[in-house]
Every structure is written in C-alpha cells, then in structure tokens.
Amino acid sequence: xxKSPKDAVTALRRFGLGVxxxxxxxxxxxxxGFVASQLDSRSSAIIGVALPAAHERLGExxxxxxxxxxxxxxxxxxxxxxxxxxxxxxEAALPTPARLAREAFKAEVEARxxxxxxxxxxxxxxxxxxxxxxxxVSASKxxxxxxxxxxxxxxxxxxxxxxxxxxxxxxAQHPAMLMYLDNVHxxxxxxxxxRKSGRGLNENLAREILELHTLGVSGGYxxxxxxxxxxxxxxxxxxxxxxxxxxxxxxxxEPNWHEPGGALLLGRSYMQSGRAAGxxxxxxxxxxxxxxxxxxxxxxxxxxxxxxxxGLVGKLERAFLDSDGDLATVMRALLxxxxxxxxxxxxxxxxxxxxxxxxxxxxxxxxPIRLHQFAARLGHVTWSPTSPKGWPDGDQDxxxxxxxxxxxxxxxxxxxxxAGTADPRSLADQLLGAQLTPATRTHxxxxxxxxxxxxxxxxxxxxxxx
Amino acid sequence: xxxxxxxxxxxxxxxxxxxxGGAASLAFWSCxxxxxxxxxxxxxxxxxxxxxxxxxxxxxxxxxxxxYIGLRGAxxxxxxxxxxxxxxxxxxxxNRNAPFLAELYKRREAIAIQAVATPYRGRSHFDGQDxxxxxxxxxxxxxxxxxxxxxxxxxxxxxPRRSGLAxxxxxxxxxxxxxxxxxxxxxxxxxxxxxxxxxRLVDLYAATDPQLAAAFAEGISSRAVxxxxxxxxxxxxxxxxxxxxxxxxxxxxxxxxxxxxFLASADGPRIGALSFDGWDMHAHAGVVDGQLGRRLGGxxxxxxxxxxxxxxxxxxxVIALVTEFGRTVRPNGSAGxxxxxxxxxxxxxxxxxxxxVIADWPGLSESALYEGRDLRPTIDxxxxxxxxxxxxxxxxxxxxxxxxxxS
Numbered sequence: 001x002x003k004s005p006k007d008a009v010t011a012l013r014r015f016g017l018g019v020x021x022x023x024x025x026x027x028x029x030x031x032x033g034f035v036a037s038q039l040d041s042r043s044s045a046i047i048g049v050a051l052p053a054a055h056e057r058l059g060e061x062x063x064x065x066x067x068x069x070x071x072x073x074x075x076x077x078x079x080x081x082x083x084x085x086x087x088x089x090x091e092a093a094l095p096t097p098a099r100l101a102r103e104a105f106k107a108e109v110e111a112r113x114x115x116x117x118x119x120x121x122x123x124x125x126x127x128x129x130x131x132x133x134x135x136x137v138s139a140s141k142x143x144x145x146x147x148x149x150x151x152x153x154x155x156x157x158x159x160x161x162x163x164x165x166x167x168x169x170x171x172a173q174h175p176a177m178l179m180y181l182d183n184v185h186x187x188x189x190x191x192x193x194x195r196k197s198g199r200g201l202n203e204n205l206a207r208e209i210l211e212l213h214t215l216g217v218s219g220g221y222x223x224x225x226x227x228x229x230x231x232x233x234x235x236x237x238x239x240x241x242x243x244x245x246x247x248x249x250x251x252x253x254e255p256n257w258h259e260p261g262g263a264l265l266l267g268r269s270y271m272q273s274g275r276a277a278g279x280x281x282x283x284x285x286x287x288x289x290x291x292x293x294x295x296x297x298x299x300x301x302x303x304x305x306x307x308x309x310x311g312l313v314g315k316l317e318r319a320f321l322d323s324d325g326d327l328a329t330v331m332r333a334l335l336x337x338x339x340x341x342x343x344x345x346x347x348x349x350x351x352x353x354x355x356x357x358x359x360x361x362x363x364x365x366x367x368p369i370r371l372h373q374f375a376a377r378l379g380h381v382t383w384s385p386t387s388p389k390g391w392p393d394g395d396q397d398x399x400x401x402x403x404x405x406x407x408x409x410x411x412x413x414x415x416x417x418x419a420g421t422a423d424p425r426s427l428a429d430q431l432l433g434a435q436l437t438p439a440t441r442t443h444x445x446x447x448x449x450x451x452x453x454x455x456x457x458x459x460x461x462x463x464x465x466x
Numbered sequence: 467x468x469x470x471x472x473x474x475x476x477x478x479x480x481x482x483x484x485x486x487g488g489a490a491s492l493a494f495w496s497c498x499x500x501x502x503x504x505x506x507x508x509x510x511x512x513x514x515x516x517x518x519x520x521x522x523x524x525x526x527x528x529x530x531x532x533x534y535i536g537l538r539g540a541x542x543x544x545x546x547x548x549x550x551x552x553x554x555x556x557x558x559x560x561n562r563n564a565p566f567l568a569e570l571y572k573r574r575e576a577i578a579i580q581a582v583a584t585p586y587r588g589r590s591h592f593d594g595q596d597x598x599x600x601x602x603x604x605x606x607x608x609x610x611x612x613x614x615x616x617x618x619x620x621x622x623x624x625x626p627r628r629s630g631l632a633x634x635x636x637x638x639x640x641x642x643x644x645x646x647x648x649x650x651x652x653x654x655x656x657x658x659x660x661x662x663x664x665x666r667l668v669d670l671y672a673a674t675d676p677q678l679a680a681a682f683a684e685g686i687s688s689r690a691v692x693x694x695x696x697x698x699x700x701x702x703x704x705x706x707x708x709x710x711x712x713x714x715x716x717x718x719x720x721x722x723x724x725x726x727x728f729l730a731s732a733d734g735p736r737i738g739a740l741s742f743d744g745w746d747m748h749a750h751a752g753v754v755d756g757q758l759g760r761r762l763g764g765x766x767x768x769x770x771x772x773x774x775x776x777x778x779x780x781x782x783x784v785i786a787l788v789t790e791f792g793r794t795v796r797p798n799g800s801a802g803x804x805x806x807x808x809x810x811x812x813x814x815x816x817x818x819x820x821x822x823v824i825a826d827w828p829g830l831s832e833s834a835l836y837e838g839r840d841l842r843p844t845i846d847x848x849x850x851x852x853x854x855x856x857x858x859x860x861x862x863x864x865x866x867x868x869x870x871x872x873s
Contacts, residue, residue, distance in 0.1 A: 200799025379635025
C-alpha cells in the first residue's frame with residue numbers, strides 16, 4: 001500500500017489510544033505493519049488474570065445478600081422477644097452486597113485503565129472498547145455493577161479476534177447480559193415452571209440481540225421473530241446460591257423454565273432440545289447477511305467516521321461473510337483499505353479514550369480511578385451507558401458545548417502537573433507528527449506560558465479528533 | 467372538576483386530522499382565551515424526554531375502562547385504600563406517587579393526553595426516540611431535532627435570546643441543530659478557566675474547525691450563567707451527592723431545578739430540553755411502591771423543583787413530558803412490560819388551560835388493542851407539540867409545516 005507521512009500518527013490515534021512521546025519515530029518505518037501485526041496475538045487482549053471471575057464475585061454477593069437477610073430477621077426476632085431492646089446488631093464489618101459490587105467495579109476499572117495507558121497493542125484495546133460497547137451492559141442495574149468488568153474480561157476480550165458467532169454466544173450467555181436484559185426473568189409459559197407459576201416470556205434480551213447485537217434494526221425481522229427468539233432463550237439463566245447442583249453465579253440452562261416445542265425464527269424452525277435450540281439460532285443470526293452489513297457499517301463508522309463510503313463497508317462485509325465472521329480477517333480488510341487511512345479526521349475522541357491519550361501523551365502518572373472520574377464528568381461513565389445501545393458514536397457526539405468546555409478544565413489540571421517537564425513545541429511534534437497544522441503550531445508557539453501551550457496542544461482539533 | 471372525559475370519546479378530535487399526515491395541530495390544549503396575559507409575553511417551553519418507554523397506563527391509568535383490571539392484573543393501580551390512585555375524571559386516575567402533578571391538575575395547570583404516539587409503529591427504543599426527536603414521520607437519521615428547528619422560526623418578540631438550553635454532556639437530538647444552544651453540565655474540576663486561553667482556542671478553531679468553533683463558543687457563553695446560578699449538582703444518572711428524600715433521583719431533581727433557573731433568568735434561554743432515563747422496566751415494574759412507582763415519585767419531585775425554580779416565570783411556561791412509546795397492556799412473564807405503542811404525554815405550566823385528560827380513548831377490549839397487545843394510538847403526538855409551538859410560541863402555520871415537524 002502507498003504510504004503517507006501521516007500514517008504513523010493515524011496508526012496510533014485512529015487505530016490506537018494516542019501517541020506516546022517516543023512512539024512516532026519508532027513505528028515510522030512501517031506504521032501499517034505496526035497495527036496489522038497486533039492482530040496476530042489473541043492474548044494481548046487478556047487482562048486481570050488475578051482478578052476474581054464474575055461468578056466468584058456474584059457468589060460472594062449472593063452470600064452477603066443471604067447473610068444480611070439472616071441478620072435482619074435475627075434482629076427482628078430478638079427485638080420481638082426482648083420487647084424493644086436490641087440484642088443483636090447487624091455486624092458492621094460484614095460487607096453489604098452493594099459495597100461488594102462497588103469495590104469489584106472499582107478494581108475492574110483500575111485494571112482496565114492501567115492496561116489502556118500501558119498496552120503495546122492499543123489497536124486491540126480499541127477493539128475491546130468497541131465490542132464492549134456493542135454488547136453493552138450497564139453497571140447502573142443493581143448488582144450487575146459487580147460483574148460488568150468480569151463481563152468484558154470473560155465474554156469480550158477472549159473473542160475480539162475470534163469468530164463473531166463466539167462473541168455473540170459468549171455475550172448472551174454471560175450473567176451480566178442475562179441479568180441486564182432480564183433473560184433471568186423469562187419463563188416459557190408452557191414450561192413446567194411456567195404452568196405452575198403463571199409466569200411467562202420477557203422479550204428484552206431477544207429484541208436487543210436482533211436489533212443491536214446481530215441483524216440491526218432494519219435487518220428484516222418482525223415482532224414474531226422477537227418472540228420466537230425469546231422462546232428459544234427461555235431457561236438461559238444464572239445459577240443462584242440456593243443449590244449445590246450448579247455453580248452460583250455462572251450461566252446455566254434450566255430445563256424447567258424452557259418453553260417446549262421450539263420456535264420458528266426468520267422462517268427457520270429450531271426444534272433442538274435444551275439450550276441447543278437457542279445456540280443454533282444465535283449461530284445463524286451471527287452468520288446472517290444483515291448481520292455482516294450491520295457490523296461492517298458500525299465498524300467503519302467507528303474507526304473512520306460517519307461519512308463513510310458504501311465501498312469500504314462492502315469490503316468489510318465481504319470479508320465478514322467470506323471468513324465466516326472471523327473478526328481478525330474483518331479488521332485486516334479495514335486496515336488494507338487506503339481510504340481508512342486517508343479519510344479526514346472527523347471523529348471527536350470519546351472522553352475515556354481521550355483521557356487515556358492524555359496520559360499516554362503527557363507521560364503523566366495519575367491514579368487510574370481519576371481517569372474514570374474525569375471521563376465520567378464528561379458524561380462517559382465506564383461500563384454505564386444509559387441504554388443497551390451503548391454510548392453514542394457519531395463524529396460530533398462528544399463535542400457538546402458544555403462537555404467541550406469542561407474538557408478544557410480537565411486539560412488545565414493535567415497541564416499544570418507536567419508544565420515543568422514538557423516543552424509544548426517539541427511535544428506537539430512528537431504527539432501529532434505530520435498531522436500538526438501550521439495554525440496549531442503557531443498558536444502553541446505564541447502561548448504565553450508552557451501551561452497554555454500544553455492546553456492548546458491537548459485542545460487542538462488534531463488532538464480532539466482522530 | 468372538569469367533566470370532559472368522564473365518558474370515553476367526549477372531547478373527541480377528528481381522527482383524520484391526527485393520523486396520517488399529522489398536519490393539524492391540537493388546538494384545544496391551549497390556554498389562550500382564559501389565561502391570556504396582558505403584559506408583554508416572554509414564553510418558556512421545556513421538553514422533558516422520558517427515555518426507555520414510559521408505561522403510560524401506570525401513570526395516567528384508565529381505571530374506569532371495564533377491561534383495565536383484567537388485562538393489567540398485578541400492574542393495575544388500586545382505586546381504593548391508602549395507595550389509591552387520584553381520580554382525574556370518571557375514566558382516568560393518576561398514580562399516587564405524583565402528588566404534585568395532582569395539585570397542578572387541580573389548579574388546572576396540567577393536561578394529560580392518553581393513547582398518544584408518534585407515527586412510529588416499531589418497538590425499537592432508538593428508532594422510536596429518533597422519530598420523537600427528529601419530528602419526522604419516520605426514522606430519518608438526520609442531524610437536527612424539531613425543537614432546534616423551531617428555535618430558528620420563533621417570532622423574536624419576547625424572546626431576548628434564541629439560544630436553546632440543553633443540560634447534558636451529549637446534547638439530545640431534539641435540540642441539536644443549526645441554532646445555537648446553551649449547554650450546561652457541572653464543572654469537572656474546581657478551576658476557573660483562563661480568558662486568555664479561551665481566546666486563543668476561539669481563534670484557533672475559527673481558523674481551522676468551524677464545528678468546534680461553534681460548539682466551543684456556545685460552551686463558553688453558558689459558563690457564566692452556570693457558575694453564578696447553580697451549584698455543582700449531579701446530572702441524571704449520576705450518584706447523588708446529598709442524602710435525603712430524593713436521594714435516588716437527586717440527578718433528576720437537580721437537573722430540573724437547574725433548567726428552571728436558566729429559563730427563569732432574565733437573559734437566559736427560553737426553550738430547552740432535558741432527558742430523564744430509566745423507564746424501560748421489563749421485570750418487576752412495581753407500579754405503586756416498586757421501581758416504577760418510585761421513579762414516578764422522583765419525576766414528581768423534579769416537576770416540583772422546576773416549579774419552584776421557575777418562580778414567577780411559571781406563569782409563562784409550558785412543559786411537555788414525552789416518551790418514545792408505551793408498553794404492552796398485559797404484564798409480561800416477569801411482572802414487567804415489554805415495548806408497546808401508545809402511551810400518555812403531559813403538558814404542564816402556568817400557560818396551560820389544564821385540569822383535563824384529552825383522549826380519544828380506544829378502549830382495551832381485545833379487538834381495540836393494537837396487534838392484540840398494545841394500546842392503540844388515536845392522537846398523533848406531533849399534533850400536541852405543534853399546538854404548543856403554534857399557540858404558545860407563536861409559530862405560524864407555514865413555519866410549522868416547513869421547519870418544525872414536517873411529515
């Protein structure tokens with residue numbers, strides 16, 4: 001492929017998480033190879049092997065829930081017996097379920113931030129962020145807070161360079177997704193439990209799998225298909241603490257909740273028994289041409305911008321279909337397209353990515369949780385999108401007036417800390433390379449102090465967009 | 467109490483006007499004859515989007531419909547006892563978690579509209595919100611919303627500034643567009659911004675990046691108002707900073723209060739948009755003391771806070787509460803509801819000739835339900851909103867057709 005002087009900075013910004021001060025010169029001889037070679041190592045997406053698994057965290061939360069119930073009733077009993085005087089108090093040292101979830105969330109955020117600012121495979125981390133947002137779960141829903149980090153480590157990271165069908169299944173079978181989109185409440189009306197209890201379907205997960213995860217909203221499905229998929233997914237639930245027959249906190253299939261008789265989805269009937277019917281349906285959805293189109297378009301808009309051409313989307317779509325959804329192959333198709341490198345920088349960097357790029361660029365040591373907090377102040381709260389659609393991803397979505405102003409305030413905080421050590425003029429060359437425009441260079445040179453020069457660098461259009 | 471909708475189909479609008487083209491505006495919402503204000507008018511209009519699909523049947527419940535209790539089951543509002551819904555007329559009653567709304571209704575400063583929907587007939591939140599905010603008849607993926615387009619054609623009299631107001635980091639589509647907006651979020655750090663740095667960035671953007679230039683100028687222009695008139699309040703969805711009765715909904719309440727202060731201030735914006743998220747309740751909705759009941763209570767506190775913050779400006783205000791769609795009439799298998807079609811909307815404020823429920827009530831009988839599961843829409847939400855734009859903000863019929871909500 002032909003090469004331009006801008007490719008090195010594009011490799012590290014558009015296909016990465018920002019430039020580190022010595023990095024442009026290191027990759028300048030082969031920027032394309034620098035990005036593409038990251039696709040060869042599936043293990044570089046894996047982090048936090050020492051952190052507890054989601055099911056371990058859930059198990060602990062279930063135990064705490066149980067303990068707090070027992071303590072509460074003991075206190076009530078004791079009060080009743082001793083006519084008002086309190087014999088037993090809830091143990092202050094016993095962590096509440098909410099506290100466990102909060103602590104788990106914080107530890108997971110820190111591990112993620114540390115990895116983002118230090119990784120040598122930033123393109124792979126971008127893929128993690130993309131897919132984590134595509135299969136969005138949110139910490140705002142009760143104890144899901146405790147396992148959103150585990151969701152990303154267990155369902156997303158191992159699969160970002162694998163088959164899309166594995167990613168779809170891993171996401172749909174993870175406790176965080178089953179709880180977030182209510183499948184744990186969905187019961188086949190004619191199942192054993194459904195007939196006994198009168199409970200029935202909950203179509204939330206099924207609808208979002210069709211609309212968001214696979215086919216896309218105009219992918220050609222009907223309300224009947226939503227219902228059919230909901231039927232096929234009945235019984236997909238999470239083991240609770242009440243039995244020794246399963247591992248608490250892990251995905252499990254409950255046959256007594258599963259609607260018998262299969263279902264007709266997109267004109268195809270799924271009659272397999274047990275969880276196989278749902279898995280077969282997800283496999284077909286993951287391979288569907290509408291899915292290929294939906295995923296290709298979303299990837300191109302994310303990495304290149306809203307004004308993408310059908311030609312580029314078509315290349316990824318074909319790569320998706322020809323490789324049976326092999327995501328490394330799909331990403332290679334993107335990297336091999338010249339227009340993916342040359343399209344103008346239009347995308348305003350979302351706050352989390354921006355904070356990571358500030359730390360990488362300014363070589364500034366910050367407590368990891370501060371990055372999360374700053375991004376949150378700009379409306380981008382880690383693992384907490386306000387809907388299953390995930391965070392907005394349009395070119396200008398993160399350039400809201402107030403958010404832009406507050407970005408300036410945060411940049412001031414950073415600039416004050418590094419002003420003694422960094423020269424804004426040489427840093428601008430090191431971080432923006434051939435993308436640095438004469439106008440930005442002039443404004444940095446004319447700054448009245450180092451701090452101001454650094455602020456202008458970090459707030460320049462080149463640094464705000466990728 | 468007014469008696470308009472004691473019987474279904476009283477106050478019946480002509481259906482043809484409200485469906486299909488959506489060209490007509492709903493005129494009878496209006497206050498103008500009885501509450502015309504003699505002094506120069508300075509109208510305020512705030513749109514609150516309840517994202518996630520509000521279950522309108524749990525807010526403004528058709529307790530007098532013979533099929534209501536049977537179909538809704540555990541989600542039916544009680545009409546007797548301590549949790550009894552507040553009767554609005556013979557047919558509809560208001561969730562008990564909305565005492566302030568009940569007060570406004572009694573003072574004739576609230577109108578409820580039932581069985582209302584945008585032209586969207588799918589069940590995707592995101593397409594539903596797209597149609598609600600773009601104001602178009604179908605999903606269009608455009609970059610500006612009807613409120614922003616309306617800003618451009620509001621007659622200047624009485625509107626010192628045409629800027630719109632958005633209280634969000636990501637500006638909602640409904641108020642995004644060509645017209646400038648004030649945008650406010652709490653300060654991210656306890657640092658004053660330096661004028662000289664601001665000036666240099668304004669210069670730089672002007673030279674190289676018109677989009678950033680426009681957004682930055684708007685961000686900077688709303689800084690002073692934000693700092694002088696509001697505390698560092700949490701935004702919707704953020705953890706509350708102070709405990710208290712409103713704790714779980716402190717973000718709602720603070721955002722509403724901030725909006726009220728902006729709209730009330732002498733040189734502030736006059737037209738704004740707010741989002742309250744979290745209405746998508748697929749499991750264990752709990753209409754009285756569960757999650758839906760509590761959230762309606764939080765919304766009521768937010769309305770009260772808006773009322774207080776607006777002060778005297780309340781008399782010049784209309785607030786529209788809208789959502790992308792309603793929910794299934796029957797509970798789903800887990801005591802929640804799935805995505806449906808028609809729902810309710812509310813108009814509040816001193817300019818509203820209220821104390822009425824407006825409905826062309828389709829009923830809840832099996833044959834009346836949309837696709838056998840959802841409340842059938844009989845009023846186009848756009849006609850309601852156009853009525854406000856026309857009667858309250860003075861948009862001409864031509865401007866309405868061409869700019870605000872083309873169909």
